[in-house]
Amino acid sequence: MTLLAALNAADATREVMWNISHSWVMYVLLVPTMLIAGYGVYKQVQKWRSGQPAARFDRPAERIMRVINHVLLQQATLRDRFAGVFHFMLFWGMITLTIATTVVLIQHDFGIEIMKGRFYLYFQSLFVDVLGVLAMLGVAVLAVRRWVLRPKKLVYTDESTWLLVLLFVIMGTGYLLEGWRIAVTNDPWGIWSPAGIIVSKASLAVAGVGTLKTLHLFTWWFHLVIVFGLIAWAPYTKLLHVLTAPLNIYTADLDHGGGTLKQIDFESAQSFGINSLEQFTWKDLLDLDACTECGRCTSVCPANTVGKQLSPRDIILDMQGLLDRSDLASLTGKADGQQPDEYDPAFPIIGATDNLSSDALFECTTCAACVEICPVSIEQLPKIVDMRRFQVMEQAEFPQQMQDAISSLEERGHPFKGTQLSRVDWAAGMDVPLIEDVEAPEVLLWVGCGGALVDRNQKSTRALANLLKKANVNFAILGREETCTGDPARRIGNEFLFETLATQNIETLKTHNIKNVLTSCPHCFNTFRNEYPKLGGNFEVMHHTTYLARLIGEGHLKLDAQATEKIAFHDPCYLGRHNGITDAPRKLLKEVSQQPLVEMEKHGRQSFCCGGGGGMSFVDEPADQRVNQERAKQALATDADTVAVGCPFCTTMMEDGINAVKGDREMAVKDVAEVMWEALEGK
Amino acid sequence: MKTLVCLKQILDPEIPPRDFTINRDSRQAVQGSANLVTNIFCENALESALQLRERSEGEIAALAFGPASAEDSLRKALALKADEACLVEDDSTAYRNSATTALVLAAAIKKLGEFDIIMVGREAGDWGAGQTGGLLAERLGLPCVTFVDHIEASGDGVTLRRQTELGWEKVEVKLPLVVTISNHEENVPRIPKTRDIMMSARKPVTNWKLSDIDLTDEDLKTTGDALDVIDLFIPEKKTDCEFIEGDSLDDKIDEFAKRLAGIVQSA
Structure with a gap:
């Protein structure tokens, strides 16, 4: 401390390129390095540019926010806690080291003396030193993960091994260089580089100053060659993501969480x-x-x-x-x-x-x-x-059962080939108003094929209609005029049929002067909300969970907590992930149940599919590869009595899955509307 | 090989029971909310023809007799790459029995030209009479093989596989002939490619009136009168469920057995 106290912090600095002569060789080596790296990047950029057009540079403010969140703050990367944290350390460590190298460049090549004083001590010495250590720790832990823990999700290539080794060697030799410089020059500011001072002291314990000076010289050039080598090679490896990831995050799809499907100009x-x-x-x-x-x-x-x-x-x-x-x-x-x-x-x-x-x-x-x-x-x-x-x-080559669904959509406007139910059977004896009988209904209840044509779901649809009647909502249904929104056709891949069905539906709704659409099917909901507007169909669409929550909020529906069962909510993919609606159903369930809501491990936007989307509900999966049974096991792992769902496809998939794997355990599957109606009826 | 496939457009037989209605006075089914589809066995026939063409080349013509809407069935055949299509348009909504249909089809086929194989579905999903194939062969003076589910060209004829109650029969026949096609996992109808659907809308469909094939309403009346539909009704579905009473399970079983025996005796 006495030594430090005797020095003036304002004078703090170090000699750049100490111990190095013939530094021009570095610039000579830099030329091929940049040419090789530049060619690697150029080659890929040319390939991207050969792709079809896509408008991904609108709304810059939103895009910049994405970059801040997912590049600088690494939010999405950090969702994997383990790998995320160590990647975060490596990321910020490398950024800091790159800034530090840039500072050296400014000082040495542009002759601007900035490497001095408090900036030199606090940033260039202390901060860089600590961040570099964190980066090295990150590389080390990620290497242990790759070589010892070996998670199944990684791809094991020689390239990945070499990249980790090179990064470690570059940073390791960096600290050796720093330590040896401090040792040989007896740097009075050495203490501001904690890792450097440790290397310095340790080295002096085993070697003399002269040896260290020689080692420094050779290691310096070795370090340089490895760094230049990595820079040249990087664009040809997955390290290209250093450039492509930020660009990709900036140009991400801002419109639809699940990715917007492209429209096709069939002409x-x-x-x-x-x-x-x-x-x-x-x-x-x-x-x-x-x-x-x-x-x-x-x-x-x-x-x-x-x-x-x-x-x-x-x-x-x-x-x-x-x-x-x-x-x-x-x-x-x-x-x-x-x-x-x-x-x-x-x-x-x-x-x-x-x-x-x-x-x-x-x-x-x-x-x-x-x-x-x-x-x-x-x-x-x-x-x-x-x-x-x-x-x-x-x-025209795809699974036969999907073909059957497509043919049924073409011929009957619904995908359920062989159903014995009509669009209005569920409403038998219920006095549900048809659109032609209602003057300007407040909302159109879009029942959906899943809600009308599958036995199991009639009960859910009736529950919803009962709730609407209880709340005195002025609603109507299209009845036999309703056809599929086109979602399964679109997801299976028949865009032509999707457009045909969509255009027809938009026309029907316009004819009836419909403004507000209410549906219990998240697939219909998603199609109305995200896809019909692009075909000229602009309707205000609500999922029934959102709408019921609103009815309760506005006092149209009174609900005392009456359900006694423990309930877990299974988030339908097209509600939670595709449309970000995860709170409304939970709010309803909390309101209706005396018990606290149970969460499955995978829930909300990270929920696990029931197996029924994308036309898969029409396909018989191999007996040992059923997605619904996997999800059923996840549900059975909770202590819930009931799995509440908000999708007719999820209802049947979950019920079948649970019945197949539950053993002695009892677990019911109910639509949120069913849970609510049963609570109201005191069942 | 030149093949002709007859296609019948019918009311969707898969319509939910509650939606199926009839008009008892006119003794006809009412379309209601049902869509019009191509009869499934006719689609099996078209698929068989397409497969035969893939194996041994040739041409396929599609022929329909029905209202203007039956053109949709022909368009679908064109989308599946049938080479030509012809509709004999029926202006009347009267019920056409198998004899009438065979009469019209035979007249149209004679005008369309020579064919090696004429394929029809084994029966239609509306009336299910299953007579048209045989009657058509009769009109054309050709042999007829029924319930065929596989066709293979062999020498100057064809080898046919036909379904029987006990299994399959293999039949070798000389051309030309009429076959009625039954369904099999091998002739599940394929679906058309989207581009072909779009192209099919631009292909020509020959449209003939009865007069174009030299038939008069009088001709059709003769065959029409051969069969009279006296009544048409939807059978009432009734299920009675009775729980058999008894003091013990054994008693209930005894009583149940007695009842069964009674039913068997009375039958």
């Missing part, structure tokens, strides 16, 4: 759907290069969880392989058939690998868990639907 489109990289938009191609191989998408994919082929991570990585960043076979080990030797934008991608097989694509429930979890805003789901479209509309 001019060369291809209905996508079967080659050149047909994707530039954003789709950028997505491929933004992937960091973290595997979160696949780890949350319901189809993959139950052991199916579908893996959103590998769909992205295999397409990235075709975009010529890496060798396909080495990434997945599953490349079959012919692969192009070099980037071929017209190469047919469907079936190019097992991961891109038609079978895998048609296992997707379109739940969008992959899109939701991705830390770098990759839109896996729209690409899967793009390729499904090709199979459906250009090839």
